[in-house]
Amino acid sequence: MISNLNEPDFIFLLKSGDTSAYQQLITVYKKTVYNTCLNLLQNSEDAEDICQEVFVTVFQSIHQFKGESKLTTWVYRIAVTKSLDYVRMKKRKKRFGFMRSIFSEESNEPIYDRPNFIHPGVLLENKERTEILFRAIDQLPENQKTAFVLNKLEQLSYVEVAEVMEVTVSSVESLLFRAKQNLKKILGDYYKENEK
Amino acid sequence: MNMESKEKWIEETIDIVDALSPVEVPEGMDAKILARFSMKRQRMIEMSAISKWSIAASILLLIGINSYSVLHYSSEKEIKTGESNLLYTEYFSYINQ
Structure with a gap:
């Protein structure tokens, strides 16, 4: 306080x-x-x-x-x-x-065009992957991105995220689930493209 | 095997968010915020003075336009009424004959 x-x-x-x-x-x-x-x-x-x-x-x-x-x-x-x-x-x-x-x-x-973002709080060994991850986060729909940032990066609880976004807790759960699924898809596509 | 490594890579990449530490705020942020706030407040005071005078001028203009049109309209109506009366008497003059 x-x-x-x-x-x-x-x-x-x-x-x-x-x-x-x-x-x-x-x-x-x-x-x-x-x-x-x-x-x-x-x-x-x-x-x-x-x-x-x-x-x-x-x-x-x-x-x-x-x-x-x-x-x-x-x-x-x-x-x-x-x-x-x-x-x-x-x-x-x-x-x-x-x-x-x-x-x-x-x-x-x-x-x-937005230059690639490297989070200042990242460990040196994770630099490249963080850049890829943030590019993927940026591609998420607005509400999924907000829920993901508030919960995973700002460490807010589901209840707190729901209060900030003025939605129900179950909506937050659903948004976070979809955000993770979308991130997996975007990162999977990136992996496939850069595998060779 | 390849699928496994792909899944592992994705999971590891997403888990990076747990290792991110909060960033320190750039120096002088407090002063910048307060300076920006006082600048905006000053601008709002100036704006309110300008808008006060603009409102006063608008009201005066509105009163002016209204009084002009009321006075002008009533004198015009008087003339017209006079004309129509003349026409009426002339047209029905045979009745009195």
């Missing part, structure tokens, strides 16, 4: 605009938020930018927080939403750039 305050008192301080409460919130949650963003965005610079945006949104909309869920859940929810919005925006830009390159005569403009 945040210093020796209980959560309602801390939220009250945040709502009243207490700067030291803001600072404390950043100290407590920055690692969680940054890692969630990093795992979903798979890019350190984007993760840093979105992490800042998440905290700004938290401060700006703390008045709307009704306390129906835990503060942690709410912060996670904002981090996930912001990251997924950013991914969608980048994909849209990429699609638009591709369309432009088809229709415009000057097709010299480079199309943005």
